[in-house]
Amino acid sequence: MEGRRYIVTGAAGGIGSAITQVLVEQGARVAMVDLDGERVGKAATNFDPTKVLPLSCDVTNEADVAAAVETVVDTWDGIDGLVNNAGAVVLDTAWDAGAADWRRQLDVNVTGTFLCSRQVGSHLKERGGAIVNVASNCGKVGYKNMAAYNAAKAAVISLTRSLAMEWAEHGINVNAVCPGGVDTPMLAGVAEWLEPRVGVPAADLLAGMGPAQLGRKVQPIEVARVIAFLLSDEALIIRGQAINVDGGDTPY
């Protein structure tokens, strides 16, 4: 990864920060993109400032995405790949879920992935490169109270296959990872939402959210290492796949 240049979206915390850490450790430079400019600026202070570039950007806004990608290409004289990690989940029953929340989840998870992939892809098609989309095991298994998120992540898996097929002729490799039970604020938020509804303390719920085979929660850095591998040339034979990184919870 020495000298390579990547964009990681949703890099202000959780899995996005861990992806940045692994890529920087492997010698790459990372543009840390996030909706929350203040948080991503703070997260960037954890790294060598010559290796990271924090950028405020809404992945659902085409003009924002174009500006961020062009800034990276101008600053580092090109780009080698992208991790579409920005995501949003709003818990609710399918009965109560509002249309605005439905649209937001589709927008951030699916449209954001599409817009960023196309903008970065337009540069990658000259020299090749790799894209990894962060889907979820929710895109394969239907979890309760997450209809929009499940549908959005299933769409990310489908988009991954489509782009892999369409862009192979340009030397662009596109894969997805499907995490589950990862120890981040997003998972803690799920436990907090459930607490009053199931009458179990959030801490107890959270403790039980790790994959059974693993006996603990998946750590963001473990997901990040798989993503870094999928970005590398060693993963060229893996194409259009949705790789489970959920400690064995999903068998397909």
Ligand SMILES: NC(=O)c1ccc[n+]([C@@H]2O[C@H](COP(=O)([O-])OP(=O)(O)OC[C@H]3O[C@@H](n4cnc5c(N)ncnc54)[C@H](O)[C@@H]3O)[C@@H](O)[C@H]2O)c1
């Ligand atoms: N935590 C888990 O167990 C888990 C499991 C499966 C998949 N995922 C996926 O992993 C990815 C990272 O999640 P996380 O757990 O680190 O959660 P997180 O909430 O810490 O990270 C998501 C990041 O995306 C950013 N973001 C949201 N909307 C954005 C937008 N419109 N433009 C730019 N940035 C935006 C947020 O500011 C945040 O920093 C997400 O795609 C999530 O769906 C997480």
